[in-house]
Amino acid sequence: MKLSLLIPTVPATVEQAVPFARYVAQNSQLTRLWQGQSYGLEPAATFAYLAGAGYPVAAGTCLLVTPLRHPAQAALEARTVAAVTGQPAVIxxxxxxxxxxxxxxxxxxxxxxxxxxxxxxxxxxxLAQRWDPVVQGSTSRYFRPGEPLPPVPHPRVQLGLGVLRPAMARAAGRAADAAITWLAPAKYVQHTLMPEIAEGAESAGRTGPSVIAAVPMAVARPGRNSIDLAHLSAGGHLVLPHYADMLGRAGAEVPTNDPVAAAKELIACGGFLYGSPSRIADGLSNYAAAGVDEVILNLTGVHSWYGTDETLLDLNEILAATVSAH
Incomplete structure (x- = not known):
């Protein structure tokens, strides 16, 4: 199973992303740098800046929301990320x-x-990539396939779907290059999402997508509070009905109007990994056992409360523990 890193903040300036791009560039255990949806700086521009600053690391996004972009613009941004980094991109x-x-x-x-x-x-x-023959010729309700953009050489672009519940998991199996989960506990991924992804792929007669899990975590230290850190990592998602429904399916009753109770449930179900570095490494091994191909290490709670230095300290210790575990 591969490990990668989420930029643990939504950058207000491109310089805020540099320490994490540098870390990925210098650490052979990490294969990719990820950024989520931003309402400030466009992720493609951030990755272009990092590449120009000397850190052309492989990049990914999890997840860009479709209401903000036209497919042609999405394709242009996606291939820009691959072209400027010189690395295959997962968008x-x-x-x-x-x-x-x-x-x-x-x-x-x-x-x-x-x-x-x-x-x-x-x-x-x-992007002039191969169309799925199942979809060709079908009626489009929301987005119609358009003409290919003028060709520009670039490494491969993999297109992913965010997967929380069974219907989107089946859709990712049918149509995506990657299925990307967020906050989903390992057992839920294994027993609920994986079978649906496989069923979707089989129905389309194709090889299934890679499965990527973004997992929030923090190392336990004196003075730290697991509930506070879980809420800082995921509180904005826990108030959304589709996340609460997903976690409910995973056995965690997450009240959208009670952030403390929601954070406790997230920790209890394994959606937030907290404890010693070795305990976190054990939690990561559960995702490997579930069949996940890549885990995105999400330390946004630590960064929000303690800043960049402590975030990188946690990261160092977690990665060292994963080496020891293997």
Whole structure:
């Protein structure tokens, strides 16, 4: 199983991302640098800056929301990331919350899974990648495949879907190069999502996508509070109904109106890894056992509370513990 790193903040300046790009560039245990959706700096621009600053690391996004972009623009951004870094890129998309869809589009998607699959195929057509024959010729409700962009040489772009629940897992199996989970406990990935991804791939007659899990974590230290750190890592997601529903399916009752209780449940179900570095390494091994191909180390809670130096200290110790575990 590969390990990679999420930039543990939404950068307000490109310089804030540099320590983490430098760390990935210098650490052979980490294969990729990730950034989530940003309403400040566009991730493609951040990765371009980092490449120009001397850190052309492999890049990924988890997840860019479809209501903010046209598939042709998405394709242009995706291949820009691959071209400027000189590395294969994994670009993940998701529909966002229904409230966000309504705010950006005027109304929420009636069928968000269908919208995401159409977005993926439309983006792929603009990249001049192979169309899925199952989708060719079908009626498009949200996004129509467009003409390919003028050709520019670039490394491979893998298009991913954010996966929380069974319907999107099946869709990722049918149409995506990568299925990207967020906050999903390892057992839920193994017993709920993996079978659906496999079923979707089989129905389309294709090899299944790689499975990537973004996992929040923090090392236990004197003075730290696991509930506070879990909330800082995931509180913005725990109030959203689709995340609460996913965690409910995983056996964690997450009340969207009680952040303390929600954080406790997230820790209890294994959606937030907290403890000694060796305990966190054990938690990561559960994702490997579940069949996950890559885990994104998410230390946003530590960074929010303690800053860059302590974030990198946690990262050092977690990576050392994973080496010891193997």
């Amino acid at each position: 993940g998309y998701g529909p966002g919350s229904r409230a966000m869809q309504a705010a950006r589009l005027g109304s929420a998607y009636e069928k968000p899974v269908e919208a995401c699959v159409e977005f993926l195929h439309a983006t792929r057509s603009c």
